[in-house]
Amino acid sequence: MAGHSKWKKIKHKKALNDKKRGASFTKLIKEITVAARHGGGDPKGNPRLNTLLEKAREGNMPIEHTQRAIKRGTGELPGVVYEHIMYEGYGPNGIAVLVEVLTDNRNKAVAELRTAFTRNGGTLGESNSVAWMFERVGEIQATLRHTQGDRVMSEDELLEKLLDYDIKNITTDDGIATIHTEPKILDQVRQAVINLGLKVESSELEWIAKNPVELDEAKQNQVIEFLEAIEDLDDTQNVYTTMA
Numbered sequence: 001m002a003g004h005s006k007w008k009k010i011k012h013k014k015a016l017n018d019k020k021r022g023a024s025f026t027k028l029i030k031e032i033t034v035a036a037r038h039g040g041g042d043p044k045g046n047p048r049l050n051t052l053l054e055k056a057r058e059g060n061m062p063i064e065h066t067q068r069a070i071k072r073g074t075g076e077l078p079g080v081v082y083e084h085i086m087y088e089g090y091g092p093n094g095i096a097v098l099v100e101v102l103t104d105n106r107n108k109a110v111a112e113l114r115t116a117f118t119r120n121g122g123t124l125g126e127s128n129s130v131a132w133m134f135e136r137v138g139e140i141q142a143t144l145r146h147t148q149g150d151r152v153m154s155e156d157e158l159l160e161k162l163l164d165y166d167i168k169n170i171t172t173d174d175g176i177a178t179i180h181t182e183p184k185i186l187d188q189v190r191q192a193v194i195n196l197g198l199k200v201e202s203s204e205l206e207w208i209a210k211n212p213v214e215l216d217e218a219k220q221n222q223v224i225e226f227l228e229a230i231e232d233l234d235d236t237q238n239v240y241t242t243m244a
Contacts, residue, residue, distance in 0.1 A: 007227055007241060025061055027237055028052065029069045030102045034082050036073025047187035051203050080104040087113055088130045092121040092222040093215060096130035096242040098207050103235040112233050120226040133242055134207040137168060138186030140179040141201045142193050144172065153177075153198065161196055165189050176201065180208065212244035 032052050039046035043053055049070070056066050072079030083106060087099040103109035110124075117124045144153045153161075155172045158179075162170075165188065168180040177198075181189045183205050190203045215223065223243050231239045 007224060007243060024059065025065065026234070027102075028056055028059070028061065029065060030082055031237065032056070032066055032069035033073040033079065034084065034102060036070045037075075041070045041074040041076075051187070051190075055202070085109065086131070087124060088127065089117055089125040090123050090130070091117075091226040091241065093219045095213060095215075095223050096133050096209075097122065097227070097230070098131065098134060098240040099230055099236060100238040100240075101235045102237050105235075109233075109235040112235070113230070116229050116233060120229045121222065122226055122230075130242075133210055134240060135210050136183055137206055137208050138181040138183045138189065138203075139206040139208070140177075140181070140186070140190050140193060140203045142177050142179070142198045143201065144175050144177050144198065146197045147199050148197055153196070158196075158198075162189065162192060165192065206238075207240040209240075209242040209244075211242070213242050214244045 032049065035046060035049040035052055039049055041049070043050035053066055068077060071077040082102045082104055085101045085103065085106065087101060087110070089097050089099075091097050099113065101109050101113070114124045116122075144155075144158070145151070146153065152175070155170055155177065158177055159167065159170050162179070165185055166182045167189070168182070169178075170180070171178050179189060179193070186203060186205060190200055193200055220243065223241065227239050227241060230236055
């Protein structure tokens with residue numbers, strides 16, 4: 001599994017870019033609203049909401065933004081109803097793509113997405129045209145350096161510490177461990193990693209390519225330009241690809 005693809009690193013940098021922060025906040029607010037609508041406004045009983053609120057705190061989102069989003073989700077404040085839709089297709093060089101969308105206007109969302117695909121060398125496909133190439137997993141990224149000192153945990157040691165859980169895969173890169181789990185135990189494993197004294201950088205449900213495709217640098221750059229154009233659309237929440 002490609003836990004540290006070039007595209008994932010670029011996505012992480014984009015999220016930290018101040019010029020993108022406003023757009024990132026807007027997308028996160030949508031997710032918080034939907035999570036509160038489906039799981040309630042108490043993060044203690046809503047693991048998805050708890051994860052999103054932690055992401056909001058790490059991104060320095062003003063607390064009033066998250067409070068309003070939760071209240072819109074629970075119905076305490078009026079607000080739009082967002083629809084979650086998964087679109088599928090192909091990008092340049094035959095790379096398969098999944099696009100998660102949260103929108104209050106399905107027709108507008110699909111029209112913008114179709115245009116972005118066409119203009120950037122891709123083709124929007126039918127439902128289930130490429131979904132079979134992906135697997136739903138929980139993904140945790142955590143620093144291997146202990147939060148209370150300079151000690152660095154090895155990949156083998158981390159795997160040993162997590163043997164009680166159904167861990168699908170662990171990879172490490174540049175001091176960061178990527179842990180893939182069954183989706184239903186994502187929150188349990190996340191807490192276990194925190195209990196080991198490691199800092200969790202992200203904890204998400206992801207679609208991971210079953211058989212990642214290696215491309216040369218020129219083709220990778222073509223695909224990345226395409227993926228950035230899709231992700232920059234207002235209603236796009238996440239973009240997943242089979243590119244390694």
